[in-house]
Amino acid sequence: MASHSSNDFSSPQEAIEGYLEALLQDVADYEEPEGLQSDSGADSTESDTVIDVKPDLADASGWEAEPEDTGRVFSPSGSVRELSGFASADYSPEVQTQAATHESNAEAPLAFKEDAAVIMPDLQIAEEEITHEPDIQISDEVQVEDISISDVQAEPEIIVEDELEDDISLEDYGVTEDIADSIEETETETETETETETETETETELTENSGWANGKPVWAQERFECLLFKVKGLTLAVPLAELGGIHKREKDLTPLFGQPSWFLGIMRNNQMNIGMVDTAQWVMPEYINGTHSTDYRFAIHIHNSEWGLACDEVAEAISLDPDEVKWRTSLGRRPWLAGTVVGHMCALIDVAAFARLLDSDKVPVDLQSLDMDEE
Amino acid sequence: MANVVQAKNAGSEDPILQYVTFRLADETYGINVMQVQEVLRYTEIAPVPGAPAYVLGIINLRGNVVTVIDTRQRFGLMNADTTDSTRIVIIEVEKQVVGILVDSVSEVVYLRESEIETTPNVGNEESAKFIQGVCNKNDQLLILVELNKLMSDEEWAEVAAL
Numbered sequence: 001m002a003s004h005s006s007n008d009f010s011s012p013q014e015a016i017e018g019y020l021e022a023l024l025q026d027v028a029d030y031e032e033p034e035g036l037q038s039d040s041g042a043d044s045t046e047s048d049t050v051i052d053v054k055p056d057l058a059d060a061s062g063w064e065a066e067p068e069d070t071g072r073v074f075s076p077s078g079s080v081r082e083l084s085g086f087a088s089a090d091y092s093p094e095v096q097t098q099a100a101t102h103e104s105n106a107e108a109p110l111a112f113k114e115d116a117a118v119i120m121p122d123l124q125i126a127e128e129e130i131t132h133e134p135d136i137q138i139s140d141e142v143q144v145e146d147i148s149i150s151d152v153q154a155e156p157e158i159i160v161e162d163e164l165e166d167d168i169s170l171e172d173y174g175v176t177e178d179i180a181d182s183i184e185e186t187e188t189e190t191e192t193e194t195e196t197e198t199e200t201e202t203e204t205e206l207t208e209n210s211g212w213a214n215g216k217p218v219w220a221q222e223r224f225e226c227l228l229f230k231v232k233g234l235t236l237a238v239p240l241a242e243l244g245g246i247h248k249r250e251k252d253l254t255p256l257f258g259q260p261s262w263f264l265g266i267m268r269n270n271q272m273n274i275g276m277v278d279t280a281q282w283v284m285p286e287y288i289n290g291t292h293s294t295d296y297r298f299a300i301h302i303h304n305s306e307w308g309l310a311c312d313e314v315a316e317a318i319s320l321d322p323d324e325v326k327w328r329t330s331l332g333r334r335p336w337l338a339g340t341v342v343g344h345m346c347a348l349i350d351v352a353a354f355a356r357l358l359d360s361d362k363v364p365v366d367l368q369s370l371d372m373d374e375e
Numbered sequence: 376m377a378n379v380v381q382a383k384n385a386g387s388e389d390p391i392l393q394y395v396t397f398r399l400a401d402e403t404y405g406i407n408v409m410q411v412q413e414v415l416r417y418t419e420i421a422p423v424p425g426a427p428a429y430v431l432g433i434i435n436l437r438g439n440v441v442t443v444i445d446t447r448q449r450f451g452l453m454n455a456d457t458t459d460s461t462r463i464v465i466i467e468v469e470k471q472v473v474g475i476l477v478d479s480v481s482e483v484v485y486l487r488e489s490e491i492e493t494t495p496n497v498g499n500e501e502s503a504k505f506i507q508g509v510c511n512k513n514d515q516l517l518i519l520v521e522l523n524k525l526m527s528d529e530e531w532a533e534v535a536a537l
Contacts, residue, residue, distance in 0.1 A: 252401075254402060254509070254515075254516040254518065255402065256494055256495075256503075256506055256509075256518065257450040257451050257452060257502050257503070257505075257506075258450070258451055258500040258501070258502030258503030258504075258505070258506070259495075259496075259497060259500075259503060260497060263495065263497055266494065266495075266509060266516055268511055268516055273492055273494075273509065273511075273516070275494075275495040306495060307495070358495070358497065363497050
């Protein structure tokens with residue numbers, strides 16, 4: 001998250017630009033795993049560490065047919081930490097696909113070595129800019145070999161287990177418990193290995209929010225309508241499908257003691273009580289200081305909930321195509337964020353997730369400290 | 376006759392409650408009238424050395440010593456000066472008689488139990504537990520306070536020991 005030193009909102013444009021820039025950066029970070037798993041050519045401008053390198057490598061060697069993650073591993077970021085991150089998150093799909101193609105082929109390791117050999121000239125070309133190239137090269141080779149060996153070993157082990165299970169009566173022949181234990185250990189090892197592989201595959205699914213399908217909310221499977229509203233100069237959007245209503249604040253709210261600062265109080269309107277949430281504190285806590293004005297004029301009531309998002313101005317309703325939205329790929333630290341609409345320079349709120357978060361026991365009290373902790 | 380019985384039953388299902396309302400920091404609060412003994416004008420409160428922060432001091436009420444609780448401190452509100460409207464509400468909670476200092480006392484209102492609405496409770500401060508609910512009365516929201524939860528058992532024992 002890019003931090004801005006200025007906290008005053010005298011310049012709304014500045015606030016919007018700074019916030020959306022940071023927000024989009026976050027979304028880009030979240031999207032990295034998916035981009036790596038699915039397509040190789042898209043999103044070449046998304047990642048900080050990969051952006052600068054990938055075009056260089058591609059231009060230098062012209063290896064368009066090469067898997068993308070080999071190019072990513074040789075990124076000149078030089079950070080071992082980043083590389084380990086790539087290795088854990090990015091390599092598993094690659095290894096799985098290659099292991100599948102060379103499943104019973106003993107030449108699989110050789111194929112990886114050939115890839116590495118092909119890449120070598122590229123690295124030498126890039127060596128002028130990279131100082132830590134030898135370290136990166138070694139770590140990459142080790143990772144590839146390790147993973148490929150484990151894959152190859154996994155299959156014969158499973159076959160042996162089946163045989164041993166069938167021969168449980170071998171205890172009569174003097175098979176001790178130690179051997180049985182060791183068999184169980186190897187069994188669990190192979191299980192955990194295969195589990196870790198499947199975990200990386202389903203990681204994005206587990207983190208995905210309920211009420212989402214095909215990587216986007218249910219209400220966004222087709223073209224949908226949104227209402228734009230402004231909070232401290234920042235434009236936000238809520239889907240009309242989950243909009244309970246717009247309430248104008250006609251009198252002072254009723255604050256409740258002992259509540260967090262982002263809970264402004266209760267607004268009585270149309271025979272119902274709405275808990276007003278200081279949207280600015282949630283959406284941009286880094287810009288909010290203790291003395292910011294909470295003189296909001298409207299409340300965007302979330303459908304089927306007792307919560308309302310405070311806002312300064314209600315703008316217009318727009319129609320959006322799902323492709324116009326850069327959807328979030330994981331819950332991250334902003335589960336209320338459905339995505340960003342670059343065309344309208346606004347953030348699209350997942351109001352259902354927001355309401356669920358507010359109703360849950362895990363709702364944070366001090367948003368600013370939470371933001372600082374996560375930074 | 377049957378109608379009368381039916382009405383009585385309906386009343387028992389949704390009893391009418393009486394609440395004494397008072398003002399504190401521009402908000403209106405309500406406490407169960409059954410727990411209120413009397414309302415006093417502000418009199419000088421004698422501070423007690425070593426008393427907890429939520430204890431303002433003691434007063435002499437017809438020969439009895441009554442501990443006065445700092446309601447603003449208890450509710451997490453800012454301190455304010457006393458005015459002509461300031462009152463000490465004598466309440467009986469947990470078999471103890473204590474006074475709570477409030478900005479003013481308004482009236483006694485009648486509420487049906489069904490009219491009490493729950494409030495969002497997102498705070499993890501102790502004071503958030505004092506709120507029993509809210510009720511819309513005379514076009515304003517009344518915050519109902521559960522006096523029994525105003526202090527913990529240890530704190531009540533501490534007050535009793537003063």
